[in-house]
Amino acid sequence: MTVRGNIVGIDSPEALERALRTAYYLADDGLATAAYLALALGKPLLLEGAPGVGKTEAAKAIAAVLGRRLIRLQCYEGIDAAAALYEWNYPRQMLAIRQAGEETIDIYGETFLIERPMLASLRAPDSTVLLIDEIDRADQEFEAFLLEFLSDFQISIPERGTVRAAERPVVVLTSNRTRDLHEALRRRCVYHWIDYPTAEREARIVMMRASSVAEATARAVVAAVGKLRREPLSKAPGIAEAVDWAEAATLLHARGVRWPDAFKRSIGVALKDEEDLTFISGRLDALIAEAAA
């Protein structure tokens, strides 16, 4: 297998990790290795993990590192080929037929084709990164259809013929694992399970993302969030919630709210479920005090 030309200047996982850092994304060894292999081997990258661990952010950072546009295809139950590949502009086609009169026109010409994310990424593989987000939400027929796309990187449009990518496009898939993905899909991809970061790494992420936050605040928030994630909550706070909480508490503190109180009053940006809030409310004081210690 040959190394693809799409990662010029990035010759190792460490180099990719450094490059991702410039895009404000802290990747661990596992993710850097998986992403590097996916880019170098020209395979799609499948990222799985709990909601809020930074899967989509990783795709954005990869696009930024490569200097490419990110095309995002958000999956949902019932997504079909027309939403993912292409669609014809029917009203325009009809108008053209009526206006043509005796002349012959090609109603399947380029002007009538509406590009959807997958076709767009095939036609411009050098300048885009295709993010197929939350593939676990789409149904299995769509997954089967993706298999074909991901192995050959081609799409056939019956009226026009087959569109094949000259270069394999960079594709990142994410899944929250609300259902098991097909084995065949995992096989085609380079796979990485993103876990919640270590407390140390998460504190660095918080400081990097929210520059106004002091180190002690970041550490306290990360410790508290870590404890919250061990509770049986219906929605555990993700990394973005940790960043928001640190920022919100810092803001309240700057407006004159004292420390433990600033954390407590801004808990709403970390926990966004009324039941979770009620569940945790009794122990919140102790939890924050422990985390801030």
Add this chain to the structure above:
Amino acid sequence: MSDEPQLPRAAGVFVSFVALLRTNGFAVAPEQTTTFLAAIELLGPRSLEAIRQAGLATLAPPPERRATYDRLFDIHFLGSEAVDRAGAEDEEVVRLQEEGRGEDETLFADEAHESGLAAARAEALVERRFVPGATGDVLRKLSREAPARLPRRRGHRRRRARRGPWADLRRTLRESVRNDGEVLRLGRLKRRTRPRKILLLIDVSGSMKGRTDDNMKLAHALSHAAPNVEVFTFGTRLTRVTRALRLKRREQALFAAAHLVSDWDGGTRIGDALQAFLAVPRFGSYARGAAVVIVSDGLERGDPSALRDAVAKLSRRAWRLSWLTPLASGPTFQPQTEALIAIRRFVDDLVDGGSTAAIVSHVLSLGQRKAA
């Protein structure tokens, strides 16, 4: 001398690692082996950690089997036999079990009884045998009538219809091309309907002993009659048996399920089991918008408040929540136990679950019912 390309000797150790993974129940395709080798070549001779990462990325072991992967890796590349095993967990915690977790048996066939399974044995580990019963007719009725009678929801896709809110431009254009651009008839589209998810939670504790066989058979029949069925059993633990029940032959499926569930006929901590179910986002999302059917007598040994909170949460996620209890076989049934009284206001149906016929007739009636 053969002309077949020879595997470089250095690659042997990696290929044999893949073989080791396969004997331990990991599904690794040949193309993944190729990618694994390509990845190692690409990363260069660096460190064992890099090889471990390359394996994780290309051989894609499922996250819940990551620990086993790491152990096999250590054994193969480091020759380490000193392997940590997770000790028995706190007895008070309801443990989750998912299919495909039995893989450790291949690794530590001899020691398995001495370590992690000790706790399971304490929970009256009974291997269950399912006997053929006389519920065949009712289950055949279920299979026959389920496709037409199970609840459906409106999907996102559209289909042709005589009348509908959207114009079918694709079809209209195709027809108009035949008529020189003249639109003679405007095609219409409407939403397709799709089968609604069904989540079946079956109590397999001691107090439900008499019903467990039939309930499991019913779960198997339902799994095959409808496309989106998730089945869990609970007693002192929660076990996902969906994949086992997907086996077509009933005897095989029930045999597989019997091996997964380790708390047959034990105690009941329904509240904790349901809390555990909701605490795993992947499981909790099965309940969203689903027809949730709980088959249990509601005889809770634990604190009813845990049960009440869990049922309240489930009912908010579910499209409709039905609680089927054998206690409600009479028409004048009134909930007596503390637990059933506590959950009553959260369930949409509290009806008879005392016979296969009663459960089947309730399940088949779900399609006619509206979301509460």
